[in-house]
Amino acid sequence: MRASRRILALFLFLLVARGAQAAPIAVVAAESTYGEIAQAIGGPYVAVRSIIASPRIDPHLFEAMPSVAVAVARAQVVVMNGLGYDAWMQKLLLASPNPRRQVVVAADLASNLIMSDRNPHVFYDLRVALITAARLAAVFAGLDPAHAAQFRANLAAFSQQLLPVYGQIEAIIAAHPNLAVTGTEPVFGYMLRTLGYRAVNRRVQQNVMNDTQPSPQEVVAFERSLRTHAVGLFVYNAQVQSPLTQRLTALAREAHIPVVGVAEFAPPGLPYPQWQLATLRLLAAALNGVRP
Numbered sequence: 001m002r003a004s005r006r007i008l009a010l011f012l013f014l015l016v017a018r019g020a021q022a023a024p025i026a027v028v029a030a031e032s033t034y035g036e037i038a039q040a041i042g043g044p045y046v047a048v049r050s051i052i053a054s055p056r057i058d059p060h061l062f063e064a065m066p067s068v069a070v071a072v073a074r075a076q077v078v079v080m081n082g083l084g085y086d087a088w089m090q091k092l093l094l095a096s097p098n099p100r101r102q103v104v105v106a107a108d109l110a111s112n113l114i115m116s117d118r119n120p121h122v123f124y125d126l127r128v129a130l131i132t133a134a135r136l137a138a139v140f141a142g143l144d145p146a147h148a149a150q151f152r153a154n155l156a157a158f159s160q161q162l163l164p165v166y167g168q169i170e171a172i173i174a175a176h177p178n179l180a181v182t183g184t185e186p187v188f189g190y191m192l193r194t195l196g197y198r199a200v201n202r203r204v205q206q207n208v209m210n211d212t213q214p215s216p217q218e219v220v221a222f223e224r225s226l227r228t229h230a231v232g233l234f235v236y237n238a239q240v241q242s243p244l245t246q247r248l249t250a251l252a253r254e255a256h257i258p259v260v261g262v263a264e265f266a267p268p269g270l271p272y273p274q275w276q277l278a279t280l281r282l283l284a285a286a287l288n289g290v291r292p
Contacts, residue, residue, distance in 0.1 A: 025143050028071050030080035030089045031059060033123045033265040034106065034132065036272045038079055041136045041154045045147045046077075051089075053268045058240050060211070064088050075101060077139055079132070082107030085120035102139045106132045115189060117206065121264070125190035126162055129272055133158050161273035168280040169194060176232070176287045182225060183235035184245035185209045188262050191280075192235075200231055208245060222248065226255045233287065234259045258286040 024047040029035030035050030042048070051068055052059055072078060072089070073096035080089045082105040093103060107114060110128040122128045137155040141148035173195055181192055182201045185208050192199055199205075201222045207214040214222075225231050226248070234252035236245060238261035252259050260283050266275040 025077060025140060026075050027077045027079065028075040030078075030086040031123075031265040032268050033272065033275075034079040034081070034104075035268075036266050036270065036275070037129060037133050037158070038077070038136055040158050040271055041133050041151055042140050043150060043154055045144055045150070046140065050268060052086075052265060056239070059085060059264055060209070060240075062086075062088055064092055068092065069095065072096060073098070076143060077102045077104065077136070079104040079136065080106070081120060081122060083114070083118055083120035083122065102143070104132065104135050104139060109135055113190075115193070117186070117202070119186050119189045121187050121189060123190075123265070124188055124262075124276075125194065126165060126276065128190070130159060130162065158273070161271070162276075165273055165276045165280065168277055168284065172280065172284050172287065175284075179232040180230060181233040181235060182222065182231045183237075184248060185237045185240070187237050187264055188235045197233070201225060208242070214244075219244070223251060226251050226257060229255065229257065231257060233257065233283075236261050237264065238262060239264050258289070260286040 024045055025042060027035075027038045027042065027046050027048045029038055029048060029050045030052065032050040032053040035048045035053070038046060039048045049071055051064065051071075052062055069092050072092040078089065078093065078101060080086045080103070085107075093101075106128055107120070107122050109131045110122065110125070113125055113128055114122065133155055137151040140151045144151075177196065179195075179197045180200050181197045182199070183205060186199065186202065186205045187209075189199060201218075204214040204218050204222050207218075226234070234249065234257050236249045236259065241249075249259060262279055262282075266272055270278075
């Protein structure tokens with residue numbers, strides 16, 4: 001009888017352990033960009049929910065619904081941008097303290113790469129993405145040691161998938177070096193830095209990003225830079241537009257300055273490397289005079 005009980009107990013233990021191991025790691029990403037990175041690293045061993053995933057949502061103005069608060073409270077891992085870009089997530093984390101929950105903040109992991117103006121759009125720096133991916137691989141391995149080797153392999157694959165992106169960057173630099181660039185917001189600032197391009201009219205872009213009105217003098221100087229071709233590229237935020245940004249974009253097109261729209265986060269289901277590569281190809285096409 002005792003032997004039967006021990007066998008039954010062992011069977012139940014193995015059954016529970018197997019069930020616990022089979023359950024994927026619950027991950028909540030503030031934006032789909034980080035959700036795609038988490039999915040690439042975790043594969044089938046994570047269940048990722050990206051909170052902001054629609055291109056119609058302004059991340060700076062997002063307000064979380066109660067269901068989001070519940071998801072964050074239950075999450076084992078939360079991954080976010082930082083630098084105030086997703087301050088709403090920080091509030092949710094404070095509202096549901098959990099010492100076992102792992103929080104990965106991309107900007108905090110790469111503080112040495114943050115631009116002097118504290119531009120929050122760090123996801124356009126490939127190094128930040130890779131550092132974030134590496135941290136997620138380590139976090140997932142700690143929560144699911146049985147699949148640590150797979151997480152490391154996924155990280156290596158993610159790194160390899162970034163190589164064509166760097167190749168496209170090098171091609172753009174070779175064909176169009178040392179450009180002065182302007183735009184509606186500093187969304188693309190980190191990629192422009194990688195390309196070695198110089199951003200101008202930065203105060204207007206900062207004002208637009210922060211939803212404040214630039215001075216008339218600044219707007220006049222911005223428009224003059226377009227009319228006089230003082231810039232070689234115009235980048236606009238494809239997700240957030242206003243009468244001012246629409247007018248500036250139209251003026252850039254009228255002046256036959258290359259224009260390209262960029263998004264603030266990856267479309268759901270599109271892996272991060274492919275998203276970056278697609279954006280850079282749009283940029284190359286604009287610089288080469290190919291209009292969409």
